[in-house]
Amino acid sequence: MTQMQSVTYTSAKERDVTDLVLEDILTGVLPAGTWLKQIDLEKRYDCTRPEVRRALDRLSQKRLVEHVPNRGYHVYQPEGRRAQEISDIRVILETAVADLMVENATPESIARLRQLAQHFDRMTMEGTVLEHYEANLAFHRELLLLAGNTELVEVVSEIRQRTSSAPVSQWRTRARVERSAREHHMMIDALEARDVAGLKRLIEAHIRQTGDAAPTESAVRQA
Amino acid sequence: MTQMQSVTYTSAKERDVTDLVLEDILTGVLPAGTWLKQIDLEKRYDCTRPEVRRALDRLSQKRLVEHVPNRGYHVYQPEGRRAQEISDIRVILETAVADLMVENATPESIARLRQLAQHFDRMTMEGTVLEHYEANLAFHRELLLLAGNTELVEVVSEIRQRTSSAPVSQWRTRARVERSAREHHMMIDALEARDVAGLKRLIEAHIRQTGDAAPTESAVRQA
DNA sequence: GTTACCAAAATTGGCGCCAATTTAGGATAC
DNA sequence: GTATCCTAAATTGGCGCCAATTTTGGTAAC
Numbered sequence: 001m002t003q004m005q006s007v008t009y010t011s012a013k014e015r016d017v018t019d020l021v022l023e024d025i026l027t028g029v030l031p032a033g034t035w036l037k038q039i040d041l042e043k044r045y046d047c048t049r050p051e052v053r054r055a056l057d058r059l060s061q062k063r064l065v066e067h068v069p070n071r072g073y074h075v076y077q078p079e080g081r082r083a084q085e086i087s088d089i090r091v092i093l094e095t096a097v098a099d100l101m102v103e104n105a106t107p108e109s110i111a112r113l114r115q116l117a118q119h120f121d122r123m124t125m126e127g128t129v130l131e132h133y134e135a136n137l138a139f140h141r142e143l144l145l146l147a148g149n150t151e152l153v154e155v156v157s158e159i160r161q162r163t164s165s166a167p168v169s170q171w172r173t174r175a176r177v178e179r180s181a182r183e184h185h186m187m188i189d190a191l192e193a194r195d196v197a198g199l200k201r202l203i204e205a206h207i208r209q210t211g212d213a214a215p216t217e218s219a220v221r222q223a
Numbered sequence: 224m225t226q227m228q229s230v231t232y233t234s235a236k237e238r239d240v241t242d243l244v245l246e247d248i249l250t251g252v253l254p255a256g257t258w259l260k261q262i263d264l265e266k267r268y269d270c271t272r273p274e275v276r277r278a279l280d281r282l283s284q285k286r287l288v289e290h291v292p293n294r295g296y297h298v299y300q301p302e303g304r305r306a307q308e309i310s311d312i313r314v315i316l317e318t319a320v321a322d323l324m325v326e327n328a329t330p331e332s333i334a335r336l337r338q339l340a341q342h343f344d345r346m347t348m349e350g351t352v353l354e355h356y357e358a359n360l361a362f363h364r365e366l367l368l369l370a371g372n373t374e375l376v377e378v379v380s381e382i383r384q385r386t387s388s389a390p391v392s393q394w395r396t397r398a399r400v401e402r403s404a405r406e407h408h409m410m411i412d413a414l415e416a417r418d419v420a421g422l423k424r425l426i427e428a429h430i431r432q433t434g435d436a437a438p439t440e441s442a443v444r445q446a
Numbered sequence: 447g448t449t450a451c452c453a454a455a456a457t458t459g460g461c462g463c464c465a466a467t468t469t470a471g472g473a474t475a476c
Numbered sequence: 477g478t479a480t481c482c483t484a485a486a487t488t489g490g491c492g493c494c495a496a497t498t499t500t501g502g503t504a505a506c
Binding site: 054058 | 281309311315319320373
Binding site: 048049050051069070071 | 496
């Protein structure tokens, strides 16, 4: 039982086509509205027709692309209303467990979060769009994981993907990205200070991307 | 608005195989742990191999069945921990919008809810397991819809399915079903009385299936 | 010049076959 | 009598072909 077979990525292909397409949608390589022709994808990702169709079917189940019978699949255009509703759901879920996150936070987990926040900062400059996006995901996953509900982490990850092209369009300005980075550190500060109310406010402002994340006293004390 | 066109099932086949399998899992025809052999499903639902495989792939994406490479698919066994976590998420989401539901409730929507609650009561006696299950779903959909967030309705529907075999096992006793029915009416009462706190308590007790749904004064007043 | 119709090219989508892997049963050796 | 190995049956899963539908471009008629 040498246990070596699970991580033998041949060269680059190994990964599922679904993830490849998903990444290209999330990073904006395939913008909203694009028609995803099966032949093009076949050549682009060097895979077979059934693989392409499985990927498209999965993505349409996730509501990332829309399927029009006998016409094909195109990248979903998230309208304003739906995006708003998804934000509302995220705010409800992530603020609801703020007290649990504070409760379960340990010095080790806080250190891990600081590391992830710093990794996000680094990727702002040095990383690709995808690496940056994934660094953000990793931070929020770790933060949510503190609530102790692994299923919740999955649900939030799923609904977060539904805003799809949002990351690219929302992060186009450097100012916006830098504020996101600062907010990450402020959230950790609030967590360390056990300031539940402040943490909730920060999470809501971070998701809504509104500026009014007035830091509480305890959060300021940390800085 | 004759509203008749949506129910034109040609004979029985018309609908997607995925839904057929889903129903059989939810109603307990295919119990947790069952291995879903492709040939069997092919014959059972009178469809082709690719259709079966697409259905199985979709259901495994929804985490209703588990896929073991080169072994096949089997109905997922929802362990206690996961079921608990899913309940927690539902409680968070559905109680969080209780105030919105009260705010948006109109005499018409309340009347519609009463009708759906009564339909559930009727299906307890006269309906099949599936009809009963769907009557429950319809009631909760209509109730959640009051919050004005259609995306939320979808998300809750999705995560509700993840408890899969739960409906059958939880509703095996008549006492349990009857209490569910009563709780439906109590929720409408609380809604009509604009008793947000009472509604939240009822929703939580209903989801958790705990007995302590002590009715508030305003809810009692209605009865 | 514009519109309508027809035909050809392209694209989607259904279906079945065959290779690879696994499982079960039987036979043989200990 | 039991355990192990080998063979055969069954099941999964990858792949390609062909029919059905749509789109586009051209032509002809008004």
